[in-house]
Amino acid sequence: MARIIGGIGTSHVPTIAMAFDKGRQKDPDWQPLFKGYEPVAKWLAEKKPDVLFFCFNDHATTFFFDHYPTFALGVAEEYAIADEGLGIRKIPPLKGHAGLARHIAKSLVADEFDLTIFQDLPLDHGLHSPLTMMWPTKPDWPGAVIPLVVNVLQHPLPTPRRCFKLGKAIRKAIEAYPEDLKVAMVGTGGLSHQMIGERAGFNDEAWDLEFLELIDRDPERLAEMTIEEFMRRGGNEGAEVIMWLIMRGALDERAKKVHQNYYLPMTTAMAVALFE
Amino acid sequence: MSYVFDLERSAKGLRLNRFLHSLTDAKRRKLFLENPEEAMKDLSDQEKDMVRRLDWKAMQDYGASFFCLEKLARAKGVSNPQMVAHFRGESLEEFLKTRRVPGAR
Numbered sequence: 001m002a003r004i005i006g007g008i009g010t011s012h013v014p015t016i017a018m019a020f021d022k023g024r025q026k027d028p029d030w031q032p033l034f035k036g037y038e039p040v041a042k043w044l045a046e047k048k049p050d051v052l053f054f055c056f057n058d059h060a061t062t063f064f065f066d067h068y069p070t071f072a073l074g075v076a077e078e079y080a081i082a083d084e085g086l087g088i089r090k091i092p093p094l095k096g097h098a099g100l101a102r103h104i105a106k107s108l109v110a111d112e113f114d115l116t117i118f119q120d121l122p123l124d125h126g127l128h129s130p131l132t133m134m135w136p137t138k139p140d141w142p143g144a145v146i147p148l149v150v151n152v153l154q155h156p157l158p159t160p161r162r163c164f165k166l167g168k169a170i171r172k173a174i175e176a177y178p179e180d181l182k183v184a185m186v187g188t189g190g191l192s193h194q195m196i197g198e199r200a201g202f203n204d205e206a207w208d209l210e211f212l213e214l215i216d217r218d219p220e221r222l223a224e225m226t227i228e229e230f231m232r233r234g235g236n237e238g239a240e241v242i243m244w245l246i247m248r249g250a251l252d253e254r255a256k257k258v259h260q261n262y263y264l265p266m267t268t269a270m271a272v273a274l275f276e
Numbered sequence: 277m278s279y280v281f282d283l284e285r286s287a288k289g290l291r292l293n294r295f296l297h298s299l300t301d302a303k304r305r306k307l308f309l310e311n312p313e314e315a316m317k318d319l320s321d322q323e324k325d326m327v328r329r330l331d332w333k334a335m336q337d338y339g340a341s342f343f344c345l346e347k348l349a350r351a352k353g354v355s356n357p358q359m360v361a362h363f364r365g366e367s368l369e370e371f372l373k374t375r376r377v378p379g380a381r
Contacts, residue, residue, distance in 0.1 A: 015356075015381060029379040060343040064297050065286050083300050085350030153343060155282040195342045195356065197279040200363040201374065236279060237342070265377030267360055 002100065002177035005047055006276035007185040007251045008040055009215060009244045010130040012056055013268045014084075017129035021089060033270055036261025037133040040274050043259075044134055044142075049184040051097045051144045052135075053170065055246040056126035056188040057152045059084070068154050069116035071166065073108070074123075074147035075101040082122035091137045094123060097144035100177055104146065107173035113166055123147055130188055130272075152189065152240040157227050163242045164223040167249020174250070187247025193268035194235030201267055207233045208262065208269045211241060216257035216275070219248045237268075251275055281341050289339025292323045296344035299351045308351060330354065332362045357381050 016033065024030040061082045063069065079094040105117055127147055135142055148170075151157055158166075167185075174183050191211060194202040211234070214222050222245055230239035248255075259274040286293075295316065298304040308315035316324045326334045330352060335345060342359075349359055361371035372378040 019380075027379075029377050059346065060293070060297055060341055061300055065290060065293060065341070083302060085299055085305065085347040087302070153281060153341065154286050155280050195360060196336055196363060198364060200360040201371065231280075265380035266357060266375050 002174050002179060002181040002183055004171060004174055004250060004252070005049055005182045005184055006043070006274065007187065007247045007255065008134070008275070009187045009247060009271065009273040010040075010133075011190060011268065011270040011272070012126045012129050012188040013270055014125045014129055015266070016133060016270065017089065017125050020129075020132045029265065032261075032263045033265075034133070036263060036272050039259045040272055041134050043274055043276075044184070047182065047184070049143060049182045051100060051146055051181060051183045052131070052186050053146045053148065053174070053183055053250070054127050054131075054186045054188065055148045055150060055167075055243045056186075057240060057243065058124055058126055058149050060153060061124035062121050063149065065154060068151060069118075069149065070151045070158050071113065072116040072118050072149040073101060073105050074118055074121070074149070075105055076119035076121075079145070079147065080122040081128065082124040084124055089128065091128060091132060092140050094128070094131075094147075095141055095144045097146055097181075099179070100174070100181060100183075101146045103177050104170060104173040107176060108166075108169055111169045111172070113169055118149075126188060130186070133272075148246070150243050150246070152243065155227070157239065157242070159227065160225055160230065160242045160245055161223045163245040164219060164249040167246040167251075170246070171250040185247040185250045187244035189240035189243045190234060190238050191241060191262075191269035191271050192234040192238040195237050195267065197236070199235070202235045203264055203267075203269055204233060204235075205262075205264060205269065208264075208271065212257075212260055212262070212271060212273060215244055215248055215273070219245060248275070279336065285339045286341075287339075289341065289344075291319065292326075292335065292338065293341050293344040295319055295323070295327070296340060296347050299347040305351050332359050336363065355381060
């Protein structure tokens with residue numbers, strides 16, 4: 001049977017991909033970020049999950065507001081890399097796991113999560129800016145991804161509670177898949193940042209550190225919060241951390257945080273955390 | 277003023293956001309850079325004017341999604357810290373002084 005071996009929470013800031021692509025690993029401005037991902041990359045290299053289940057958001061790249069899904073699950077064998085305005089990153093196309101993804105789709109709909117299903121669409125930095133920090137691209141990706149695209153752009157957003165419940169339903173679906181697969185959950189986004197309005201540039205390190213504690217010890221507290229509270233405490237765009245709750249909901253309740261890194265160089269607090 | 281991108285703002289900004297989003301297509305981007313008036317022909321005069329002036333704040337107030345504005349910024353070589361500084365009413369240099377690692381961009 002398939003099983004979930006752990007989870008990763010990570011920011012998906014586009015400049016992470018830029019720093020990676022420009023080879024800034026040793027640059028003192030970026031080294032604290034790269035160092036923070038090393039234990040996660042090592043864990044993945046040792047545990048060798050077959051699939052990373054990625055909870056992330058598209059940035060009005062592939063999905064546009066003429067029809068905007070709340071939760072959209074990718075069920076394809078392969079995903080192209082999206083052009084976000086600067087051309088396409090020079091990384092291999094992403095491998096999907098259609099069998100497991102289709103099974104999850106059926107299981108979630110049976111569990112009353114009425115998802116949008118997509119295939120043959122390119123994916124943006126929301127997924128692959130953190131991915132290149134954790135998985136090698138050469139000679140090819142070592143495994144497959146299943147993308148779950150979450151609306152955190154156009155309000156109304158799904159509630160934190162709904163995200164947490166969806167995570168639990170994803171766990172149930174994965175554990176019922178007959179093939180012997182190792183799956184790691186990835187929840188992306190945040191931490192505190194606001195890109196718009198007079199409060200653009202807002203951060204709150206105290207809230208970020210509290211969030212990193214609560215997602216480990218008391219995710220139920222986070223699930224009780226409203227989107228408005230998340231926006232007030234973490235900035236308008238910082239509310240996207242609700243996607244970590246999907247990841248956390250899919251983990252064993254006894255899972256513990258075993259690594260954490262926090263770096264706030266510019267406009268967005270960049271964090272990574274590992275749970276097993 | 278609330279900057280939450282809700283269904284009302286999304287409806288108001290739809291035509292402008294559609295244009296901004298179209299810049300993810302390399303052919304549309306090339307057309308915009310070489311012949312901006314042709315690329316913007318479906319926009320209203322007010323929308324064209326805001327795009328020509330790269331007035332990030334005016335476009336935001338009008339109903340542009342930040343994530344659609346990013347597509348125009350990338351096409352024109354403008355960084356996110358430059359946009360954020362503009363929203364705050366600061367120069368890039370003033371904004372960078374408020375950051376912990378001004379070189380990380």
